[in-house]
Amino acid sequence: MTPLALVATDLDHTFLGADQRPSELNTHSVFAAAEHGAAVVFATGRPLRWLDLLEVFTDVNPTVIASNGAVTYDLRNHRVISDTPFPIDVITDVVNDISSELPEAKFSLEEA
Numbered sequence: 553m554t555p556l557a558l559v560a561t562d563l564d565h566t567f568l569g570a571d572q573r574p575s576e577l578n579t580h581s582v583f584a585a586a587e588h589g590a591a592v593v594f595a596t597g598r599p600l601r602w603l604d605l606l607e608v609f610t611d612v613n614p615t616v617i618a619s620n621g622a623v624t625y626d627l628r629n630h631r632v633i634s635d636t637p638f639p640i641d642v643i644t645d646v647v648n649d650i651s652s653e654l655p656e657a658k659f660s661l662e663e664a
Contacts, residue, residue: 558592559590593615593616596617599623599662619635622635
């Protein structure tokens with residue numbers, strides 16, 4: 553049998569329960585996989601500021617892909633590995649295009 557090399561999971565409605573917490577089984581599974589040498593990746597649309605619930609997994613040294621893929625985060629060392637923001641001219645064009653069609657539209661941006 554090929555050893556498990558990677559465990560990757562989404563958070564909301566996948567890894568996390570309705571209470572927004574990982575189940576005992578999911579928590580145990582992540583630690584067991586890491587103990588057997590598997591890399592652990594959490595992928596989510598959530599921004600970094602909503603990821604405190606992953607602190608329990610710091611010891612497994614997971615990579616976190618957050619903000620719908622725009623940010624890769626090192627949870628153990630609490631640092632951004634990479635971020636891929638939209639260029640300001642693209643944001644401006646999108647806002648202008650949407651606003652011209654839907655003047656009541658509201659916008660929000662977040663930086664890593």
